[in-house]
Amino acid sequence: MSRITIIGLGLIGGSLGLAIKAAGHKDVELVGYDYSGRVRREAKKRGAVDDVEGNVAKAVDGAGLVIVAVPPVQIIDVFKEVGPHLSEGAAVTDVASSKRLVLQWADEFLPRYCSFVGGHPMAGKTDQGIENAEAGLFKGAPYAVVPTTDASETAVRSVLGMVETIGATARFMAADEHDDLVGAVSHMPILASNALFTMLRGTESWADFGKMAGPAYRDLTRLVDGDPQMSAEIALTNKERIQYWLDRYILELNRYRDLLDEDEETIFNAFFDANLQRFRFLQGDDLDDVPPVPEMPDKGAVIGGLMLSPKLYDKMREMMKHSDETIERSRRRR
Amino acid sequence: MSRITIIGLGLIGGSLGLAIKAAGHKDVELVGYDYSGRVRREAKKRGAVDDVEGNVAKAVDGAGLVIVAVPPVQIIDVFKEVGPHLSEGAAVTDVASSKRLVLQWADEFLPRYCSFVGGHPMAGKTDQGIENAEAGLFKGAPYAVVPTTDASETAVRSVLGMVETIGATARFMAADEHDDLVGAVSHMPILASNALFTMLRGTESWADFGKMAGPAYRDLTRLVDGDPQMSAEIALTNKERIQYWLDRYILELNRYRDLLDEDEETIFNAFFDANLQRFRFLQGDDLDDVPPVPEMPDKGAVIGGLMLSPKLYDKMREMMKHSDETIERSRRRR
Numbered sequence: 321m322s323r324i325t326i327i328g329l330g331l332i333g334g335s336l337g338l339a340i341k342a343a344g345h346k347d348v349e350l351v352g353y354d355y356s357g358r359v360r361r362e363a364k365k366r367g368a369v370d371d372v373e374g375n376v377a378k379a380v381d382g383a384g385l386v387i388v389a390v391p392p393v394q395i396i397d398v399f400k401e402v403g404p405h406l407s408e409g410a411a412v413t414d415v416a417s418s419k420r421l422v423l424q425w426a427d428e429f430l431p432r433y434c435s436f437v438g439g440h441p442m443a444g445k446t447d448q449g450i451e452n453a454e455a456g457l458f459k460g461a462p463y464a465v466v467p468t469t470d471a472s473e474t475a476v477r478s479v480l481g482m483v484e485t486i487g488a489t490a491r492f493m494a495a496d497e498h499d500d501l502v503g504a505v506s507h508m509p510i511l512a513s514n515a516l517f518t519m520l521r522g523t524e525s526w527a528d529f530g531k532m533a534g535p536a537y538r539d540l541t542r543l544v545d546g547d548p549q550m551s552a553e554i555a556l557t558n559k560e561r562i563q564y565w566l567d568r569y570i571l572e573l574n575r576y577r578d579l580l581d582e583d584e585e586t587i588f589n590a591f592f593d594a595n596l597q598r599f600r601f602l603q604g605d606d607l608d609d610v611p612p613v614p615e616m617p618d619k620g621a622v623i624g625g626l627m628l629s630p631k632l633y634d635k636m637r638e639m640m641k642h643s644d645e646t647i648e649r650s651r652r653r654r
Numbered sequence: 655m656s657r658i659t660i661i662g663l664g665l666i667g668g669s670l671g672l673a674i675k676a677a678g679h680k681d682v683e684l685v686g687y688d689y690s691g692r693v694r695r696e697a698k699k700r701g702a703v704d705d706v707e708g709n710v711a712k713a714v715d716g717a718g719l720v721i722v723a724v725p726p727v728q729i730i731d732v733f734k735e736v737g738p739h740l741s742e743g744a745a746v747t748d749v750a751s752s753k754r755l756v757l758q759w760a761d762e763f764l765p766r767y768c769s770f771v772g773g774h775p776m777a778g779k780t781d782q783g784i785e786n787a788e789a790g791l792f793k794g795a796p797y798a799v800v801p802t803t804d805a806s807e808t809a810v811r812s813v814l815g816m817v818e819t820i821g822a823t824a825r826f827m828a829a830d831e832h833d834d835l836v837g838a839v840s841h842m843p844i845l846a847s848n849a850l851f852t853m854l855r856g857t858e859s860w861a862d863f864g865k866m867a868g869p870a871y872r873d874l875t876r877l878v879d880g881d882p883q884m885s886a887e888i889a890l891t892n893k894e895r896i897q898y899w900l901d902r903y904i905l906e907l908n909r910y911r912d913l914l915d916e917d918e919e920t921i922f923n924a925f926f927d928a929n930l931q932r933f934r935f936l937q938g939d940d941l942d943d944v945p946p947v948p949e950m951p952d953k954g955a956v957i958g959g960l961m962l963s964p965k966l967y968d969k970m971r972e973m974m975k976h977s978d979e980t981i982e983r984s985r986r987r988r
Binding site: 501515521528539562567570576579584597 | 885886903906914
């Protein structure tokens with residue numbers, strides 16, 4: 321019997337619990353902690369965990385895998401609090417959307433006899449909380465796995481096994497690469513969406529704009545609906561990369577501004593090329609020039625009570641090497 | 655029996671036909687023209703028109719209302735071609751997404767004994783063509799009505815009657831105001847969406863970005879899926895206002911860039927305020943400081959075979975006056 325502990329039972333923590341339970345591994349005991357008694361009771365009622373524990377030290381006692389699913393700014397406190405109570409060799413992971421700072425905090429506040437392997441499921445929805453948790457939330461979603469350099473092989477395998485169990489696709493990468501990638505595809509777009517909304521909302525003629533706004537404007541500004549606390553924490557924990565991508569976006573917008581001064585054919589070709597490229601992107605046949613995600617062919621080794629392909633770790637290490645080269649190339653280019 | 659002619663039987667022209675037919679006015683004869691025989695046959699088969707005509711001069715013969723639903727750059731040619739064959743007093747309208755240029759073309763190429771009343775339904779979808787036409791496309795959508803200064807009251811009433819018939823909400827405005835409003839909520843967002851896509855698609859690491867891209871990036875770049883020809887024509891016919899709003903958007907993005915250098919509370923408050931304002935916008939209780947859209951209380955007068963509230967024209971004229979004041983205020987402010 322091995323124990324997995326989830327700290328923080330909101331949308332992500334609760335959904336992780338439901339997804340792990342849905343896999344039906346009989347030798348896994350799933351323990352949940354949340355500072356709110358109401359949330360603990362709700363998580364238990366919904367079957368997101370086997371047991372709940374109101375004391376965080378007791379919750380992590382004997383756990384082989386500890387999943388920290390609290391908001392980013394609470395992670396330091398959780399690390400400090402659980403650190404002394406973690407079992408020797410335990411794997412600790414998180415779900416925060418920025419990784420560089422979290423790995424620094426782990427290095428500083430977690431004991432040496434544990435391994436931190438950062439995680440970030442690229443899944444979620446606007447409605448937060450245990451009430452909206454669902455087992456299928458991570459199905460097919462990319463799941464960034466960001467180990468510290470001194471993480472044990474067992475710990476990395478344990479987190480990869482969890483990712484495999486919930487149906488997500490593990491993508492191995494370094495912290496800086498992760499923060500750069502999500503800075504571009506996830507964090508900066510939050511600000512772009514907010515800016516498109518406040519640009520008009522701040523004008524005196526807002527009522528006229530609002531009444532003429534169709535689905536295009538409504539869809540492009542929908543990230544404003546996200547939890548403002550989460551948006552603020554993302555901004556605080558990945559500021560530098562977000563500012564970098566905002567600058568890049570502004571350069572690209574200026575390029576389109578200049579494009580409008582060109583002739584009809586040039587303008588048409590620009591929209592046509594983008595349209596074709598996005599069609600290929602949506603078809604999924606535009607992303608073939610990097611190593612494919614691991615295929616996980618023979619499921620065998622049981623780690624932390626979860627099934628994991630034995631060769632996955634080696635494949636991941638190889639991908640990680642590739643990632644480092646990508647970052648290097650990308651740095652030289654900029 | 656009065657005749658309405660639709661020139662151009664694509665998504666919008668076809669849907670207008672279906673929506674007018676669905677209203678079931680027995681004394682209206684709906685004639686359709688399209689240069690493509692295949693499209694004409696398909697429109698007839700789907701019941702979007704009562705009859706089709708392969709000769710554009712014959713198609714407009716005797717029509718009290720002519721709806722030009724061709725792409726913007728073809729409008730001049732249609733005006734030149736149908737001009738000599740229009741009946742005295744006929745109302746001519748269009749569906750183009752820019753209005754200033756179309757009103758200039760109408761002034762130049764349509765005969766004096768007709769009235770041009772520009773129109774722009776704020777509705778549509780990604781999939782174009784008669785195959786995707788539907789009667790309900792305009793239900794509840796804003797429909798900009800932009801008369802020339804010398805348009806006859808009968809002609810304006812005729813277009814307003816059509817808008818009412820298809821279930822859209824008429825919004826009376828001047829050409830410059832229209833182009834400014836849609837430049838902000840509809841046209842500039844097309845470029846913003848394209849720029850967010852090409853910014854990353856153009857990098858060497860595109861495959862990595864694409865694989866990490868979740869629903870946020872996919873949704874915000876979805877306007878790239880629009881017909882590139884239509885995007886190009888929008889850019890060509892409303893260039894100045896789009897460039898103005900691109901500049902404003904870039905300023906706002908820079909404001910967010912600077913915001914990230916502020917403290918946690920300031921950042922949170924910015925996201926929180928926007929979130930609250932958008933909630934009010936989506937609830938519809940944020941747009942009350944302008945005159946409400948006309949209520950159309952007593953449907954009575956029959957114009958061009960369509961039912962129209964008799965007092966609507968007067969209300970519209972009043973709104974138009976308000977619109978002029980809004981533009982003036984807005985000009986002074988900038």
